Amino acid sequence: TGFGDAGPDARQPGFDLTAYWSRSGLLASTRDAGAPPTVPVWGSGDYTTAIAIYAAITTALYHRERTGRGADVGTSLLATGVWATGTLVAGALAGGTPFELHDRNVPLNALTNPYRTADDRWFMLATSSAHWPALARAIDRPELQEDPRFADVDAFAQHAAALSELLDAAFRARPFAHWQDVLTRERITVGLIQTPEEAAQDPQLRENDVVVPLEGVEGLTETISNPVNLRGVPKVAARRAPELGEHNDEILTQLGFGPAEIAALRARGAIPGMTEAEAA
Structure with missing residues (x-):
């Protein structure tokens, strides 16, 4: 369903854009500071919710094997959207401070931030202060290991804007292939931000x-x-996906319908597809 089996919105129509993304808090959180909400990838909430209903079905089958009893399964776009936003919604439930939208120029953590390279490629850097010596070596700035601005986790947070600016300048100086090579050798995690065509x-x-x-x-x-x-x-x-009604005859035959009965259903319009006379 869109919004679940109960409550005032149970019978309201839901799309992944409205229920999964918008209502759950996910869409408001997946944007940079100062930027308006955008339209996410079409159908991505539907795909995620399909996996949730698959999990419910397989769990019910296992339950049946163990107990002999069936189960009425379900999920909703809203439920899976809130699950996907779980760290933030759970934090709100616990009275946590509001989630701050990401600002790549003044990030909460400059070591988890997107950067642009000399060949105009963007990549995501995802590392931690424990890997700072390796990163300083990789960008050919080993002296930064002794910089008091980056001495510990608190210092990194306090000087995140300065570090972001420093890393921006370093990464813009070389193409992505160079950075992928040197960062991978230092066991620093990066991911090229690929287009769907590249993926x-x-x-x-x-x-x-x-x-x-x-x-x-x-x-x-x-x-x-x-x-x-x-x-x-x-x-x-x-x-390929079947055409509408492509397997009707096969399935109805398996259910015990004879050729005359199937033809009668088709003639009455109860099932899609042409009659034999129309096909001829």
């Missing part, structure tokens, strides 16, 4: 069967696999 060509996706062959679609050879894996158990091959 589609990322070899890591194919090595791990995130992108898989697609059967039965002319001109389209690959698709995205679901993210649930049972190692050693192969997944069903990815195939």
Whole structure:
């Protein structure tokens, strides 16, 4: 559902944009300071909620195997949106201080911040003060290891704006390939901020069967696999989505309907598809 089974909004229509993103607090939190809310990736809340209902179904099947009793399963776009915003909503429930929107020029933590390189690529730096000596070496500023502004966690927080400015200048001096090489050798975590087109060509996706062959679609050879894996158990091959009513005859036959009954259902418009006369 959009908003759950109970409450004043239980029967209201919900989209991932309105229920998952907007109502949950997630959309208000995923923007930079001073920036208005934006429209997130279409369907991303739907995909996440699909995994939640899958978890409910598999849990119910396991429950049935253990107890012999079935279960009525469900979730909502709002529930999974609040779950995705869990650290912030849980903090609010505990009376925590309001979440501060990120400002990359004056960040709460300059060591977890996006930076731009000389070839105009953006990457996300995600490290900690424990890795500061390695980062200082990587940017060829080893003397910064002794800088009192970056002596401990409190000092890093106090001088985050200065460190962000310093790292901005350093990273703008070289292309991303250079930084990926030196930072990876120092075991400092970075991630190139890829476009969807770049992600589609990322070899890591194919090595791990995130992108898989697609059967039965002319001109389209690959698709995205679901993210649930049972190692050693192969997944069903990815195939195109069926046309409306494409498998009606097959399924109705399995349910015990005969050819005449199926034809009668189709003639009355109870199931989609053409009658044999229309097809002829």
